Amino acid sequence: MTPGLPAAMDRPHFIGIGGAGMSGIAKILAQRGAKVVGSDAKDSATAEALRALGVTVHIGHAAGHLADDASCVVVSSAIREDNPELVRAAELGIPVVHRSDALAALMDGLRPIAVAGTHGKTTTTSMLAVSLTELGREPSYAIGGDLDAPGSNALHGAGDVFVAEADESDRSFHTYAPEVAIVLNVELDHHANYASMDEIYESFETFAGKIVPGGTLVISADHAGARELTRRLAGSVRTVTYGEADDADVRVLEIVPQGLKSRVTVLLDGRELTFTVSVPGRHYALNAVAALTAGAALGIPADGLAPALAAYTGVKRRLQLKGEAAGVQVIDSYAHHPTEMTADLEAMRAAAGDSRILVVFQPHLFSRTQQLGKEMGRSLALADASAVLDVYPAREDPIPGVTSDLIIEAARAAGADVTAVHDKAQIPVVIAGMAQPGDLVLTMGAGDVTDLGPRILDRLSQQQ
Known part of the structure; x- marks a missing residue:
């Protein structure tokens, strides 16, 4: 069975094409023969994978990226109304399609x-x-x-x-x-x-x-x-x-x-x-x-x-082994809600035996930290030691009084060994100073904490 292209999606323009959900829809449309164009805030391996399919990916957001003959503009809920490409779409009268509607059309x-x-x-x-x-x-x-x-x-x-x-x-x-x-x-x-x-x-x-x-x-x-x-x-x-x-x-x-x-x-x-x-x-x-x-x-x-x-042997960021150096394994976890954090830490505890578990945790969203910060802290008590970063804001503006301190205080109250690290660039040094051969290190969170795994491994390698 080979469904055709959904109506009005033969020349789509994606704003934020590098996101997980957006890039997937763009990829399927390109594989079905659409002429796909998009933009993203920064270049990435995902953007390169899309280019390999013939997709045009612009870096940065600008009104000029949107072609006058685009059949529609695809957006996610994260795209703000003042995005210059979205503003230009309104000026040109180009239909705007939410990514969920685009995905629903692909399933038809x-x-x-x-x-x-x-x-x-x-x-x-x-x-x-x-x-x-x-x-x-x-x-x-x-x-x-x-x-x-x-x-x-x-x-x-x-x-x-x-x-x-x-x-x-x-x-x-x-x-x-x-x-x-x-x-x-x-x-x-x-x-x-x-x-x-x-x-x-x-x-x-x-x-x-x-x-x-x-x-x-x-x-x-x-x-x-x-x-x-x-x-x-x-x-x-x-x-x-x-x-x-x-x-x-x-x-x-x-x-x-x-x-x-x-x-x-x-x-x-x-x-x-x-x-x-x-x-x-x-x-x-x-x-x-x-x-x-x-x-x-x-x-x-x-x-x-x-x-x-x-x-099925795993998906990126779901307890994904990033590598080993100096006898220390570094594993990446997307967990950002207390239930997910607890589940991943319990899974690693069952698999680790006598090995210590060290966590680098980056809270995701101010609203989530405000509501669930105490529960996140209690989850971190399952680790032997943790380093907690500042809140990754993603699409949100800061909320007064909401910081990673809410998590750190709750973790310490639960008996956890927690270190606050405000400069993400210092994490490799901090973890290399804590880790011993046989330890497991988890980089945990839904933000850019995932980028730290290779840097931690590099630092550990220098100490061998």
Whole structure:
């Protein structure tokens, strides 16, 4: 199956084309034959990967980057109204399309699986993409992270399945009409857009209501927020639950850690299935079960899909090994919400044995730090020592009184060994002074803390 280009998207212009979600859509459009142009604040490996597909990528934002004959301008919620290219689009009367609408158009005519939840979306979407590819199903996919190389966050496949990460942060996942929807968990996050858990539940209810007639909602039976959502939906959509709970439809019987892997046994349709998950941690094992359940709901034989899930070996920034120097391993983690932080630290603790775990944590967003800073600090108490950076603002302006000190104070109150580091350039020196052979170092957060891994390794190498 080869869907054509969506109407009015044959000459799209992307503002912020280097972002994970935006670059994936641009890549699929280019693979379908569109003449794609875009701009981004800085050059990157992702921009180079797009150029390799024939995409024109401008660095910096300027009105002159937007061609008069562009068929539409694609934006994300992060693009401000005063962006010069967006202003120019209004002057020229060029339609502006939100990235979620562009992604929904790409799914049209296919069998979409939309993966939602406060945590685990990228991993679960990636697991489905990799395992379906392993089975020869040639899926299309759009993921919020790279599988194994810059630009590998999306693909236009020849098969009939489209797997997409569905972002709840700005309610854009209401745009999709999936055949199968996954809800991994439901928690309060994205405080700039949601004021309460009731608003979160209402948003997820709307998402579930978009499932096509005859479709399926796959949802956790373990997570309290997911169970409440299931109760609220009250049979309005066909639901299949999964997890360790006794009443789960697809029940996890056993998760056995095996170093940096896990062996998982589930009861599905009255039969036991045992398979390997090639990344560490209980939460990743449960993500794999969600993927298995969704595939089965789409009619893919579980006997084939279960072993194919072992082909997934990770995604960039999800406990990704960056290298080793002076007997110290450096691992990168995208975790930025307390639940994610705790899950990744518990996974590393289970895999590390007697090794010490040192964390470089960069808080992401002032609003999140204001609401969840104390919980972040308590999560850091799971590490042997931590260095905490200043808040990475991303799209937000500072909030008076909200700094990383909120996290540091809570961590110290929980008995954690925490050092405040305000100059990011000093982190390699700080960590090299702390680390000993056998230690594991985690760079953790959703901002540019990921850039520090190679610098830490360089500094450690100099000490050998």
